[in-house]
Amino acid sequence: MTEQALREEMVTLARSMFERGYATGGAGNLSLKLPDGNFLTTPTGSSFGRLVAERLSVVDIDGNHLSGDRPSKEIAFHLAIYRNSPDCNAIVHLHSTYLTALSCLEGLDPDNAIKPFTPYYVMRVGQLPVIPYLRPGDPQIATELANRAADYRAFLLANHGPVITGTDLRDAVDNAEELEETAKLALMLDGKAIRYLTDAEVSDLKGRGK
Numbered sequence: 001m002t003e004q005a006l007r008e009e010m011v012t013l014a015r016s017m018f019e020r021g022y023a024t025g026g027a028g029n030l031s032l033k034l035p036d037g038n039f040l041t042t043p044t045g046s047s048f049g050r051l052v053a054e055r056l057s058v059v060d061i062d063g064n065h066l067s068g069d070r071p072s073k074e075i076a077f078h079l080a081i082y083r084n085s086p087d088c089n090a091i092v093h094l095h096s097t098y099l100t101a102l103s104c105l106e107g108l109d110p111d112n113a114i115k116p117f118t119p120y121y122v123m124r125v126g127q128l129p130v131i132p133y134l135r136p137g138d139p140q141i142a143t144e145l146a147n148r149a150a151d152y153r154a155f156l157l158a159n160h161g162p163v164i165t166g167t168d169l170r171d172a173v174d175n176a177e178e179l180e181e182t183a184k185l186a187l188m189l190d191g192k193a194i195r196y197l198t199d200a201e202v203s204d205l206k207g208r209g210k
């Protein structure tokens with residue numbers, strides 16, 4: 001896809017997420033890898049409902065601002081993931097309701113906040129490690145994500161929200177939607193006797209694609 005088509009796709013997908021309640025106010029940010037090796041990201045403070053293709057920010061792999069409005073304050077953690085995860089070409093960070101609610105619970109398993117009970121969660125995300133609480137924009141988030149990026153496709157920032165990767169922006173958005181629905185189901189099922197997928201059922205799903 002050309003840079004112009006990728007810019008338009010970011011605007012369209014962001015607006016779709018905004019209209020369906022996945023993003024509110026100025027929260028969350030998106031990024032994707034451009035054909036020239038630089039990165040397109042949402043400007044800091046921007047609403048997913050009102051992005052403008054020409055004003056999106058471009059940064060290089062070192063975080064230098066090359067063009068557009070001032071980039072997201074979380075661009076350092078996006079770049080940390082790109083550096084350590086060669087298959088990742090796009091990233092979605094949200095403060096979506098159910099994943100953020102989950103991120104505020106005590107006693108989450110730090111290696112996997114959602115034990116699998118449906119196949120598509122396993123196929124698209126697999127595991128959801130929890131990053132200890134850090135304030136938004138803290139450079140330490142990048143260090144924490146860099147350490148885990150090679151092994152996972154999504155992450156839950158404690159008391160904050162999810163970070164989801166994809167092979168392109170459409171894939172990352174689809175993964176984000178699947179993960180948000182999984183968190184909604186997990187909270188709906190809280191206190192009920194869940195039949196979790198067995199280890200054999202989880203292994204059977206891995207490597208089968210989506």
Ligand SMILES: O=C(CO)COP(=O)(O)O
Binds near residue numbers: 093
């Ligand atoms: O979600 C956010 C911070 O974690 C939003 O920050 P930006 O508006 O700078 O992208």
Ligand SMILES: [Zn+2]
Binds near residue numbers: 094095136161
């Ligand atoms: Zn955030």
